Amino acid sequence: MLFWQEKPAFGLTSKDVNVLTNAQEYRTQLLRLISNAKQRIYITALYLQDDEAGREILEALHRVSLANPDLEIKVLVDFHRAQRGLIGAAKSDGNASLYCDYLEKFKSNVQVYGVPVKAKELFGVLHLKGFVVDNTLLYSGASLNNVYLQYNDRYRLDRYFLVNQAALCDSVIDFIESKLIASQAVPRIDTRPLKRLIDFKFEQKQLMRELKSASYANPTTPNTDPLGVRLFLGLGRRNNSLNRLIKNLFDTTEQELVLYTPYFNFPAPLMRSLRRLLKQGKQVTIVVGDKTANDFYLPPSEPFSKIGALPYLYETILHKFVKSQKRHIDNGNLNVYLWKHESNSFHLKGICADRQRHLLSGHNLNPRAWGLDIENGILIEDPQQSIMQAIDNEKQEILKHCRRLTGPNDLETVEDYPQPVKKLLGQAKRVKVDFIIKRFI
Numbered sequence: 001m002l003f004w005q006e007k008p009a010f011g012l013t014s015k016d017v018n019v020l021t022n023a024q025e026y027r028t029q030l031l032r033l034i035s036n037a038k039q040r041i042y043i044t045a046l047y048l049q050d051d052e053a054g055r056e057i058l059e060a061l062h063r064v065s066l067a068n069p070d071l072e073i074k075v076l077v078d079f080h081r082a083q084r085g086l087i088g089a090a091k092s093d094g095n096a097s098l099y100c101d102y103l104e105k106f107k108s109n110v111q112v113y114g115v116p117v118k119a120k121e122l123f124g125v126l127h128l129k130g131f132v133v134d135n136t137l138l139y140s141g142a143s144l145n146n147v148y149l150q151y152n153d154r155y156r157l158d159r160y161f162l163v164n165q166a167a168l169c170d171s172v173i174d175f176i177e178s179k180l181i182a183s184q185a186v187p188r189i190d191t192r193p194l195k196r197l198i199d200f201k202f203e204q205k206q207l208m209r210e211l212k213s214a215s216y217a218n219p220t221t222p223n224t225d226p227l228g229v230r231l232f233l234g235l236g237r238r239n240n241s242l243n244r245l246i247k248n249l250f251d252t253t254e255q256e257l258v259l260y261t262p263y264f265n266f267p268a269p270l271m272r273s274l275r276r277l278l279k280q281g282k283q284v285t286i287v288v289g290d291k292t293a294n295d296f297y298l299p300p301s302e303p304f305s306k307i308g309a310l311p312y313l314y315e316t317i318l319h320k321f322v323k324s325q326k327r328h329i330d331n332g333n334l335n336v337y338l339w340k341h342e343s344n345s346f347h348l349k350g351i352c353a354d355r356q357r358h359l360l361s362g363h364n365l366n367p368r369a370w371g372l373d374i375e376n377g378i379l380i381e382d383p384q385q386s387i388m389q390a391i392d393n394e395k396q397e398i399l400k401h402c403r404r405l406t407g408p409n410d411l412e413t414v415e416d417y418p419q420p421v422k423k424l425l426g427q428a429k430r431v432k433v434d435f436i437i438k439r440f441i
Contacts, residue, residue, distance in 0.1 A: 002248060002252060003244065003248065004230055004232075004245055004248070004379065007218040007230075008218055008219045008220070008221060008222050008223050008228075009218075009219070009223045009228025009229055009230050009381065010165050010167050010168040010171075010219055010223065010228065010229045010230070011165075011219075011223040011224060011225030011227070011228060012163070012165060012225055012226075012227035012228065012229055012380070013225055013226060013227060013386075014226070014227065014386040014387050016163060016164045016165060016227070017161065017162070017163055017164075017227070017380065017387050017390070018161070018162040018390075019160070019161055019162075019387070019390040019391065019393070019394050020160035020161070020162070021160075021393065021394050021397040022150075022155070022157070022397070023142070023148060023149060023150035023155040023156065023157060023158070024150050024155075025160065026140060026142060026148075026149065026150075026158070026160045027053070027149040027150060027151070029138065029160075029162065030057065030131065030138060030149075031056075031057070031060055033131075033133040033134075033136060033138060034057070034060045034061060034064055034133065035060065035064060036133075037064055037068075037071055037073075037133050037134055038068070038071070038134055039070075039071065039072065039134050040071065040072040040073075040132065040133070040134060040173065041061065041064075041071065041072070041073045041074070041131075041132070041133050042072075042074050042075075042076075042131070042132040042172065042173050042176055043061075043074070043075045043076070043131045043132075043144075044075075044076045044077075044126070044128045044129065044130055044131070044176065045075075045076075045077055045129070045131075045142075045143045045144055046077065046078050046081060046125060046126060046127060046143045046362075047077050047078060047081045047082060047095060047143050047144065047145070048075060048077055048095060048099075048112075048143070048144040048145075049095060049143070049144060049145030049146070050094070050095045050097070050098040051145050051146045051151070052146055052151050052152075053144065053145055053146045053148070053149040053151035054095070054098070054144050054145050054146075055098065055102075056149075056151070057144050057149075058075075058098065058099070058102055058110075059102065059106075061073050061075070061108075061110050062102055062103075062105075062106035062108040062110050063106070063108075065106075065108035065109045065110050066106060066108050069108075069109055071109070072109075073108075073109060073110045073111065074110075074111045074112075074113065074176070074181065075110065075111070075112045075113070076112075076113045076114075076115055076126065076128075076176065076180060076181075076186070077095070077112070077113075077114060077115070077126065077189075078114065078115060078116075078117070078121070078125045078126040079114030079115055079116035079117075079126070079186075079187075079189065079197070080114075080116060080120065080121035080125070080197075081094070081095075081121060081125060081126075082094055082095045082096045082099070082114050082189050083095075083096050083114070083189070083194060084121075093194060096114070096189045096190070096194055099112040099189055099190035100189075100190050100191060100192050100194075102190070103190045103191065110190075111188060111190065112188065112189055112190040113180070113181060113186050113187065113188055113189065114186065114187060114188075114189035115180055115186050116185060116186075116197055116204050116207075117208065117235075117373065117374050118208070118372070119197060119201075119204070123372055124235075124372040124373050124374065125372075125373050125374075126373075126374060127362045127363075127369065127373040127374055127375050127376075128362070128374060128375070128376045129141055129361070129362040129376060129377075130172055130376065130378075132169045132172050132173055134169075135164060135165065135166040135169050136162060136163070136164050136169070137161075137162070137163045137164075137165065137168055137169055137172065137378075138160070138161075138162055139160075139161045139162075139163060139360050139378055140158050140159060140160045140161070141158045141159060141347055141348070141349050141350075141361070141362045142156070142158040142160070142347065147345065148347075154343055154344055154345075155344050155345075156295060156344065156345040156346070156347045157339075157341075157344065157345070157346055157347060157348060157398070158347045158348055159260070159348050159349070159350055159360060159394070161360055161378075163229060163378070163380075165229065167219055168229060168231070168378075170217075171216045171217045171218075171231055172216070172231065174216075174217055175214070175216050175217070175233075179210065179211065179214050183203065183206075183207045183210075184200055184203040185200050185203040185204040185206070185207040186207070187199075187200070208235070211233075211235050211374060212235050212236050212238075212239065213239065214233060215233055215241065216231035216232070216233060216376075218230070218231075226382075226383075226384050226386060227380060227381065227382050227384075227386065227387070228380070228381045229378055229379065229380045229381075230378065230379045230381075231376065231377075231378055232245050232361075232376060232377045232378070232379065233374075233375070233376050234363070234374070234375045234376070234377075235373075235374040235375070236371060237370065237371045240370075242361070242363060242375055242376065242377050243370055245359070245377070245379060246270065246351065246359065246363065246365070247269055247270065247273060249351050249353045249357060249359060250270060250273035250274065250277065250353075251273050251276075252353070253277060253282055253353045253354060254282075254354055255282065255283060255354050255355075256282065256283040256284075256285070256352075256353075256354060256355065257277060257282065257283070257284050257285070257351070257352075257353055257354075258285045258287075258351070258352040258353075258395070259284070259285065259286045259287070259350075259351055259365065260287050260288075260348040260349050260350045260351075260398075261286070261287075261288055261348070261349055261364055261365045261366070262288070262289050262294065262295070262346050262347050262348060262349065262364060263288075263289075263294070263314050263364050263366050264286075264288045264314050264315075264317055264318040264321070265314060265317050265366040265367065266365055266366065267365075267366065267367050267370040267371075270365060270370075275325075278325060278328045278333055278334055281333060282333065283333055283335075284328075284333065284334050284335070285334075285335045285336075285337070286334075286335070286336045286337070287337045287339060287348065287398060287399070287402060288318065288336070288337070288338060288339070288346075289338070289339050289340070289345065289346030289347075289348075290338045290339060290340035290346070291311035291312060291314065291315045291412075292311070292340060293339055293340050293341070293344065293345050293346040294310070294311035294314065294345065294346070295345045295347065296308060296310040296311055297311045297345075300418045304418070304420040304421075306424060308421070309420075309421050309424045309425060312414075312417050312421045312425065313425060315411060315412065316413075316414065316425070318336075318411065319408050319411045319413060322336060322405055322407060322408045322410075322411065323407075323408040326407050326408065329405065329406065329407060330407075335404060336404070336405045337399060337402035337403065337404055337405070338402060338403055338405060338410075339398065339401055339402045340401060340402075340403075341401035348398065349361060349362065349363060349364055349365065352391060355385055355388055355391075356381065356382055356383055356385060357379060357380070357381055357382070358379070358380045358382065358387075358391060359377050359378075359379050360377060360378050360379075360380070361375060361376065361377030361378070362375055362376070362377075363375045363377060414426070
């Protein structure tokens with residue numbers, strides 16, 4: 001028995017799972033769920049942005065609250081991210097100003113909270129995913145803004161799953177209420193004056209200690225349904241059940257492992273497992289975004305910013321991996337696909353092991369997710385492969401905009417990069433800070 005099977009799963013049938021394949025469906029379904037909500041709406045995301053799409057979602061929440069005052073509506077976002085502007089923008093109260101203005105305008109029962117995972121955003125953020133609306137969990141790695149919701153022409157592709165399971169939703173809400181909202185370190189950020197971290201610094205440290213050992217509640221009776229779904233939580237490098245699950249999914253793969261990640265920078269334990277799988281002759285498929293599909297990418301025509309060098313750094317890591325594993329690419333055991341579609345971006349993450357185990361998570365399979373951010377995930381076990389048609393359809397839609405790499409020559413190298421990028425990466429390597437940078441991205 002695998003470690004995660006020691007406790008019962010929440011039961012599902014194939015009819016309880018719906019897999020969406022694009023950002024427009026994500027937006028449409030989210031708005032539909034909000035407008036039809038009867039009892040509860042709990043939204044947990046990195047951010048709800050002050051732009052057209054973010055305002056559309058927030059206004060929909062306030063309006064449905066006014067129509068049904070008994071409706072529980074709570075939104076949780078990262079405390080630090082909510083109180084700053086976009087990278088490079090002037091100093092401001094960020095998205096929190098929108099939350100305050102809308103509460104003053106609508107005077108509804110919507111509540112917005114800020115979760116401070118670390119003292120500074122650089123060292124860790126709220127990366128929990130999942131929106132609960134009544135008894136439906138809309139699970140995606142996407143946050144709430146124009147590009148994630150494809151409000152205009154551009155989109156940022158993610159994965160989107162609708163799971164109808166009342167007890168699963170109860171478990172998510174119980175964790176939010178008992179571990180987050182109940183804490184003095186998780187203040188409202190939709191009322192002025194906004195709290196500062198210094199006001200509850202001790203409580204914030206206590207919250208982080210508690211979250212490192214926290215978990216979601218499991219069902220008490222064995223699952224008799226054909227599918228099972230389990231919730232996982234992870235924060236920090238030690239005793240992290242989500243990291244342990246991911247490592248186990250790698251290590252127990254018998255035939256085929258499919259990985260989605262927007263940032264090619266696997267933590268060392270996962271890279272070792274990946275190389276071992278390939279040596280054993282297992283089939284490995286990795287789908288990653290092209291550097292131009294990275295959300296940090298800046299076209300050469302725009303003013304250079306240091307953050308814009310990150311996509312190039314990821315490509316250098318991918319180049320090294322492809323070069324070292326070319327024999328497995330040649331024999332067909334390793335398939336690496338680069339996703340690129342016009343000016344859109346790629347934000348998919350997740351694992352499919354042996355066509356039976358599907359991990360949906362905000363976890364980017366990178367060192368930052370491995371050790372800094374608080375992450376969660378849901379594992380769907382499908383021994384009868386009853387949802388594989390939907391999973392395969394999702395994969396085919398993704399691969400429509402991919403090219404398969406045949407070797408390192410299919411990628412650019414540092415010599416091909418714009419001069420400011422080339423200079424910055426060279427400086428980082430010379431003073432050996434590139435190793436440190438990779439641990440934060």
